Amino acid sequence: MDQNQSLPTAITDLNEDSLAHCATFLNLHDIFNLATTCKFEDPLVVDMLTEPEPYNLMLLDRDxxxxxxxSSIRMMKIPKIFGRSHSLTTLNDHNARITCMRLFPLTETSLFRSEGKKSGNFLVTxxxxxxxxxxxxGSCQKCFRGHSGPVSTLSDKLLGDGSSKxxxxxxxxxxxxLWSLGSSGKRGKSALKATLHGHEKPIKLMSVAGHKTSLLVSIARDSKVRVWDVTASSTIRSxxxxxxxxxxxxxxxxKCHESLLYAATSSSVVAVDLRTMQKVLTAAAYQPFLYSFEMIPSKSLICTGGRGSARLxxxxxxxxxxxxxxxxxxxGHRGAxxxxxxxxxKIVTGCPDNVDVNVWEADSGAHANSLSCWFTESADSSTTLSSMAVNGCRVVTACYxxxxxxxxxxxxxxxxxxxVRHDEVVSKFWDSQCYDDNNNDTSDV
Known part of the structure; x- marks a missing residue:
């Protein structure tokens, strides 16, 4: 074949969203035949030994x-891991416990304009x-100081439009x-734009409104909710x-979606209209205690984690x-x-008392697989799952x-x-440990 001749587009050239859209036109039998005839390399699973201590927060961003x-951050490149070059970079600039980590697009700030093309994300802790x-x-570019005590949380998005995020x-x-991301100077002394008073207790969570990027929602430990319009924050007042x-x-x-705030507390998930501050519905009720909450706004689906199970x-x-x-x-879980x-x-669930995380189909809640996070499927009572992160088809877990x-x-x-289980649920999220040497499925059904 002429090396200069362009190759035709293959199915492997399509991204996940395109493949998912194409699959909607196929029946279950066609999808199964397609999956069994594709010749890809085996899934990649690599382990790295660490200290017998918990990792608290985890983010997975592309590679x-x-x-x-x-007080430390461990940074790791996935291609290096799967290339068998196991290494962790440690960032030690903080001198006390890290309380929150966020990733924001480089395109939303002018901080790194001199570094050429801005792609990817930067980390904020x-x-x-x-x-x-x-x-x-891999290095600290800015340090902001101004709080008179520990900083407990960060907004899930940057506020405002244009270049003045x-x-x-x-x-x-x-x-x-409120901190300006366009301030000069590495120490960030001039970055503090405003201080907003009003909460009487420590602030626990914050989210940017979906219908207006200048609105910030904050909730304190006493479950008091305040909505702030940062366009009116030119002075330090409430x-x-x-x-x-x-x-x-x-x-x-x-979580904020459009003009609604979905707030999960210890017993329920309620939706509050940010324009009127009135509760419009109870989206979920949970007894005896709710431990976690996530949602897919585009599908009007939410998931809550309780003790021993999650609910869709x-x-x-x-x-x-x-x-x-x-x-x-x-x-199927043993704890919270x-x-x-x-x-x-998909939905991925895990609890500290289990060495497995479970994968479920997002639309139906059908169980797709259980993925072991430890060396063996069984572990003693001292083994703990301390953190988990998922991005697309990648899953990272930490146990000790x-x-x-x-x-x-x-x-x-x-x-x-x-x-392929007895109920004919087909999922891509299989585990190579679930197959014996003859490619027979040995996973629990």
């Missing part, structure tokens, strides 16, 4: 994994040492601080608070219901489901026991064999 342990640090290319932080001092309400129970997690809910079905009911029960990931294709720890990275992008 980068970020995990926090106390907050700490109990009262500081906020911005990281890029603002980062929001919440502290145990009860204040919300007058830019444009909404106030209170929720029952301890705050667990919040359809917001549309519960709009007029006095007592909301889940559409699926995702059971603290780790929860949700995207349009009394004498060692394990960081396990899986990449199912090129998985060649699907799981």
């Amino acid at each position: 980068d994994v970020f995990v926090s342990r106390g 907050s700490s109990s040492d009262h500081s906020i640090r911005l990281w890029w290319k 603002v980062l929001a932080s919440g502290g145990e001092d009860g204040t919300v601080r 007058s830019c608070c444009v909404g106030l309400t209170s929720l029952p129970g301890a705050p667990i997690n919040i 809910w359809d917001v549309r079905r519960n709009q007029d219901a006095l007592k909301p009911e889940p559409i699926a029960e995702l059971d 489901v603290n780790f929860l990931h949700m995207d349009p294709y 026991a009394e004498d060692l720890g394990l960081l396990r990275c899986r990449d199912y992008t090129n998985a060649s064999r699907p799981i």
